[in-house]
Amino acid sequence: MLAAERWRYLKALKGSPQTNGYSKVGSKATGSNSYSGHVNPQWVRLLDLLQMNVSYTRCVGTELYTSEGNCILDFLSGYCVHNLGHNHPKIIAALHDELDNCGPAMLQSHVADLAGELGEKLCNLAGGSLKKAYFCSSGSEGIETVIKFARAHTGRSGLLYCSGAFHGLTCGALSLMADSSWAQGFGPLLPDSVPVPFNDLNELEKKLATRKFAAFIAEPIQSENGIRVPSANYLQEAQSLCRRYGSLFVLDEVQTGMYRTGKFLAAQHYGLDPDMVVLAKALSGGLVPCGAVLMTDAIYRSVYSSLSRAIIHTSTYSENGLAMRAGLAALQACQEEDAGQRAETMGAQLRQTLREALAGYEMVSEVRGAGMLNGIEFQAPKKLKLKVPFTAFHTVHAGMFGQMVVMRLFREHSILTQMCGNNFMVLKVAPPLIVKEQHLERFAEAIRDVVEGIHSSTAFWRDALRLAQRAINI
Numbered sequence: 001m002l003a004a005e006r007w008r009y010l011k012a013l014k015g016s017p018q019t020n021g022y023s024k025v026g027s028k029a030t031g032s033n034s035y036s037g038h039v040n041p042q043w044v045r046l047l048d049l050l051q052m053n054v055s056y057t058r059c060v061g062t063e064l065y066t067s068e069g070n071c072i073l074d075f076l077s078g079y080c081v082h083n084l085g086h087n088h089p090k091i092i093a094a095l096h097d098e099l100d101n102c103g104p105a106m107l108q109s110h111v112a113d114l115a116g117e118l119g120e121k122l123c124n125l126a127g128g129s130l131k132k133a134y135f136c137s138s139g140s141e142g143i144e145t146v147i148k149f150a151r152a153h154t155g156r157s158g159l160l161y162c163s164g165a166f167h168g169l170t171c172g173a174l175s176l177m178a179d180s181s182w183a184q185g186f187g188p189l190l191p192d193s194v195p196v197p198f199n200d201l202n203e204l205e206k207k208l209a210t211r212k213f214a215a216f217i218a219e220p221i222q223s224e225n226g227i228r229v230p231s232a233n234y235l236q237e238a239q240s241l242c243r244r245y246g247s248l249f250v251l252d253e254v255q256t257g258m259y260r261t262g263k264f265l266a267a268q269h270y271g272l273d274p275d276m277v278v279l280a281k282a283l284s285g286g287l288v289p290c291g292a293v294l295m296t297d298a299i300y301r302s303v304y305s306s307l308s309r310a311i312i313h314t315s316t317y318s319e320n321g322l323a324m325r326a327g328l329a330a331l332q333a334c335q336e337e338d339a340g341q342r343a344e345t346m347g348a349q350l351r352q353t354l355r356e357a358l359a360g361y362e363m364v365s366e367v368r369g370a371g372m373l374n375g376i377e378f379q380a381p382k383k384l385k386l387k388v389p390f391t392a393f394h395t396v397h398a399g400m401f402g403q404m405v406v407m408r409l410f411r412e413h414s415i416l417t418q419m420c421g422n423n424f425m426v427l428k429v430a431p432p433l434i435v436k437e438q439h440l441e442r443f444a445e446a447i448r449d450v451v452e453g454i455h456s457s458t459a460f461w462r463d464a465l466r467l468a469q470r471a472i473n474i
């Protein structure tokens, strides 16, 4: 579309009667002055712009209660943190218990028994060659760990990663996303880190064959890049190639792990035996920061190779008692509630319901995923009636269309979602694994209503114009 045409369209929309499309969730900028003044005012501005700055007072399971008395369904789960829902009573009880015990929470001069217990359970659940656990406090820290350990083990410096990946925002993790906007302005990052296209074995082999790479690091299913599920043999073949050329095969299961896709690790769907796996997010039930790197004995020995290197890689809060207790309680709750099986069965049901509900809408191209990690992919429309407004708003900002979908779900249907961070055309559908069937039905009806609105009424596009205006004026 020509620029002049685009602006004619935007002006025409601006002149049309205004309707208050939003009804249910009131916009209430709780944004305390202290947060704006001393933490991150841009975040407050963004939430205000999106009319999603709501004060949450109580979060239980899939339900988020606001100070205005609304109940919002969480279909984002804090980006796959709340696999067991918010504030699971058994994790809270375990934490209370741990605090009441007044045990050696941060002694740093003792053997942390709880870390041993959690490490053993994680390695047993992961299976294969994963025998040792290193604990940390976030996914990014886990990624830093695998970078260091892969280099120490192989003596090589190169790092292969997949384009579009999300591995975290520390400098090492950003080096595995150096081709993305997340990395802009923070360089120079680690040298010798090289992207390959996800799901492309030829390109991977070409790079691995140089024998310069310590590791190939990948998410088994790319979450922020649009819930990209690889072809059936990709990861198996990638693992074999890594073995052939002496590179470590490392999986980032920060979002996909802890039963999110149905099995404890997504790797288990593909019969993989990775050299290292990174876990975080849901590991401690969403209440205490916690991450873990599971690795082979051989990798462990390369790093902690002598007494003088007993604490060569560690971090102050890494094995802290609260995180370890929360991790043990989260694993137990996942097993008691059969979270994996639920995710697998109900996730398949959800995808089927969504496919049926959204069939025939030209802007919906695919519903895909595994377990409770799902995405609805939108595409640019072909019919002129939709093409004109879509192109206009897409040109203003590539993320605007998606944010309108998210805002409509939030404000009209009281459902919290987000678009994928590296693919603004894919809506992430990732409720807690314990989500109730009626909540899934409510979501399917809500997204169908929003998608129907996109295709049949001008209100959606008029609201998009208002969003564009607010973005410009703010």
Ligand SMILES: Cc1ncc(COP(=O)(O)O)c(C=O)c1O
Pocket: 079, 137, 138, 139, 140, 141, 143, 166, 167, 168, 169, 219, 223, 224, 252, 253, 254, 255, 280, 281
């Ligand atoms: C796949 C993946 N890896 C790593 C990270 C980084 O985790 P953290 O935010 O805990 O540092 C994230 C965060 O969203 C992630 O999605």
